[in-house]
Amino acid sequence: NAGVTQTPKFQVLKTGQSMTLQCAQDMNHEYMSWYRQDPGMGLRLIHYSVGAGITDQGEVPNGYNVSRSTTEDFPLRLLSAAPSQTSVYFCASSYSGTLGGKLFFGSGTQLSVL
């Protein structure tokens, strides 16, 4: 059972470049989300989805796009990378987004924007 799989593990971008962080889960979870983790700031929610075709913004959505065409996949797109987007990104899923749902996390993508 793979759980939540994120690719790539590491990425270096130049300012202005675009890229897509991939996330896939094989647990048939309805809920998926993207977080970024910065030193001293904890995990901050970027975007989330409660099912295929449904997405919504989290706390820090600017500069990022998402889509959810299948239950399994939830890619995160950086439209025009900025140094402020240097961070570690985590994808997470849950059986449902409702009360008491625990999150299953991927192993993260370390992104550096120069």
Next chain:
Amino acid sequence: SQKIEQNSEALNIQEGKTATLTCNYTNYSPAYLQWYRQDPGRGPVFLLLIRENEKEKRKERLKVTFDTTLKQSLFHITASQPADSATYLCALDMGQGAQKLVFGQGTRLTINP
């Protein structure tokens, strides 16, 4: 907005002792409070969940308490081992489920042999 503070960025404990980590929050009490463990270079892993009407929850050597009057949760690891060394995160569920979990910044725990 809800603010979460986890005590000290780092905590060093002697092996065999009880480690106690604190999670304080402001404003409204969450419906649920969760604790996660994160190892370097890995994603967080769920450990325990406690509901607002529960005072205490246990799982093996782990114990979580939830005091809505003090607006605080305590996370205890008894008989600590070097393998318990990791960063521990608390997360508040304000009643909207996993879609709106708010995380603390984490406490890095080191258990010294």
